[in-house]
Amino acid sequence: MNRLVLIILLLTGVACNKFLEETPTGALNPGNYYKTPEQVLAAVNGTYDGLARPFEINIGIAVSPVYALEYITGYSRRPRPSGAEDDQFLQLQRLDPANSRLQNWWNATYYPVENCNSVIENILTTKVVDSVIRQRYLGEVYFLRAWYYFQAVRLFGDVPLKLTSTKDFNNVKIRRSPTAAVYDQIVKDLQAAEQSGLPWTDISGRVTQGAVKSLLSKVYITMAGYPLQKGAPYYQLAYEKSAEVINSKSFTLFTNYTDLRNVANQNKAEHILMLQRHTTAAPSNIHGAYLPYPVLAISIQPGYGGAMAPVTAFYNSYADTDARKQERAFFYTRYPRYGKPTDTIVFPSPYVYKFWDDAAEVSGRSGANFPLLRYADVLLICAEAKARADGGVTNDAVAVDAYYAVRHRAFPAEARPATVSAEAALKERYWELCFEFQTWYDMLRTRQAFDVTNGAFVPLKGYKAPNHLRAFEDADLLFPLPLAEVQKNPDLAL
Template sequence: MNTIFRLALVILVLFTSCNKFLEEEPASFLTTDQYYKTEDQIQAAANGTYAGLNMPFSTEITVAASPVYALEYMTGYSKRPRPSGSADDQFLLLQNIENSNSRFETWWNSTYIPIENCNSFIANVTETKVVSEEKRNRFLGEVYFLRAYYYFRAVRLFGSIPLKTEPTQNLNNILIGKTPIADIYNQIVSDLQFAENAGLPWTDKSGRVNLGAVKAQLAEVYMTMAGYPLQKGATYYQMAYDKCMEVINAGEYSLFTTYADLRNPAKNNEGEHLLMNQRDQRNAGSIIHFNFMPYPEPPEPVSVIPNFGGAMAPTMAFYQSFAENDLRKQEKQFFYNVRYVGDAPGKQNPFIYKFWDDAAEETSRSGANFPLMRYADLLLLCAEAKTMIDGGSTGDVAAIDAYYAVRKRAFPTLQKPANITTDEVLKERYWELCFEFHTWFDMLRTRKAFDVENDRIVDLIGFKAPNHVNAFREADLFWPIPLSEIQANPNLK
């Protein structure tokens, strides 16, 4: 059934109140004519628009399978230690990708279901007098940001898709055709600019959308518009650089001193974290910890539930691209090494430790937040933007400082360089942001890849990544619209 048709039948989910706003469970169902009547209802409806952040992290019946891993499998720098089926192999091997793959349907629904919630909220709250103007604008700022976030994620994955900014009222407008990519980006920018001026605080310890996340997202949007597929060039690189500098100069964010702090729940939603996927082991557990463990033998300490593991690990080629003295490569920083069944005596394989959850080893359930936007990402975007403005390298002090802050944490004795190049910054992004589901988006906007075996940045088209059997083609750059959607809506062909 067509997603937009389904949305015409969807009724608003009302969430109960509790301390952490994204740990809530459905309590009842109401239609919109009964809703938005009280501040609590408006708050609950705003909370519901966050659901799309987690939808790609859903699990399937098969063990350690989740649509979110497709973003990293697609890059070719990761492997799946646990045996995989066709749905994952299409990405893991870059081979025979079909529009009937269920992963595409989940990503599509992760766009349009939360966007329908956003559209309903905007339509019903924009003129409301139920809350003060200040509260109303802050609620709207969060929701406009989230609508932009969902569209930005989807337009990069699928290319030209339907643009829908009004809630579905009846069945007369459900067969919507594709919208030009440039128009979708214009809407994304417009939504983010609204959020930017909505009175949001710079930071929010509860995990709600904040001004830092809005400006950082706008910077990444400008970077993407400067690159592919729109290729707007220097003007947009400058806009991205300026937006990054607004966040840097605000002084509200800073890199953590150690990589262990990235895993410290006491530091959730502060410091380096601009935006996180909020999780709770009681009501909304995280799939990451157990899925990233080795399969079938667990590491030390022995996990309570080891059999969920084997979803993703780095290829040896990518792991070895880190310098030996890079702190991120040291044991139990970004990775850890372990022997598992089938290995020869003495052999060990690297696995991802970046998101290890100590508490899960005690409870058998993980409630760890997952980082969606980090300050390190923004610092590297700042540096990259300036190198592009200056023709491939720059001596700009602010750009060098941004790059050096990230690099020095990995190499504490490193001296600050006098110049940096685009390729140096891109490599740093591959290392620093690995397995956070950013790399494929970087590859798409730059049309570049990291040839880790030869330590060089190369053109994406024609490059065969370590875990792939085929080189990248133009046809691989946009995912196909799900077959079920095309069958229901001929305008999507």
């Protein structure tokens, strides 16, 4: 963990296009910074940079560590040939601690956390912004620190809990903290963010009260399940927090699935928090990554796609009448040839259309945002959490309405049910949030897997997913710590 006040200076973060386009000016010591309101804002903007780290490309599409979260579920495949590091997730081989995806996930936590710690310390003492602005900035950064730790503790389990910036390079070797302590700090940070005066929504894409309460509902439902198993009281907390988001009336589902990828709708309505992208300052790789491979001629973007596609069994788990399965909703099986629309290219199997970018089809560069927190997610948390709090099934009106809102969009002819079960809500999560890098976390907290062939939930341990060579074992449920980190800091092995 490095003390570089790096993100303060790398203003390619994710709040709004304005600061995405700012140019770094050099390396500054914090003692020489925070002298103007503009510098304070730049520092806060920089803490958003960590949201993009899992999506970054090094030398190839699937080198982005975020894809590992879908590969490991076993419900996706990589049409483009992959290397051994990808295959460890795709086929559920033994994860090698030297796998670079692990190091990338570690970096996506601890570089951003170091910068959040530094910014918090300096904002607390700065006098160049008023108290209202100071509190809002602190709320954003507390949220982001909670986000980064939440991703780390779910992937690695016990991790170092570091809440101050590094001031001495001779004192950077710290031990892992118990998982429960990390979750307690995550909750504490989010509760502080709740009290910071953030607005419920923000069209520029900054952290909002809606994002804070939505993430807190996800944290509570996770703490209720594995590994902490806090049970019914925390399911009730997840329900109550998600109900606050619903009752705020600040968010709504889009009417049509096409609206989810309409750039005019970014940071609005259903999109509670998005990874902010820009065609030149911070382009997105998602459109190109999901292009059919080796079928290349449906977009002007170079044909380096094939990072991920659904396995047939998962695609077939959707009912034929499910609107999400209809052509060019979440998936597609054919598309007009680029430059010759009268010629339709038929794919050998379905691909992901969920994040198609019309602009990138013709320009070759995507600036489309990516959803990080979506209202449909919160609605399904509400339904599942209340059902579990009530023993597996609930007739609570808020929970049933939340479930039905998501279900009704997929099946407009279905009537509102009188009750909803936790299993029904969880199934909807698999179908609704597919390929948004959420499913693995649901599998971990429930210790269940969706047997898509038989349409039923089974214990995660012992389940052989469609794309895997073997069944899940206990050792597969946490990523090993990156080898390089343990070599640098042997205390991590203690």
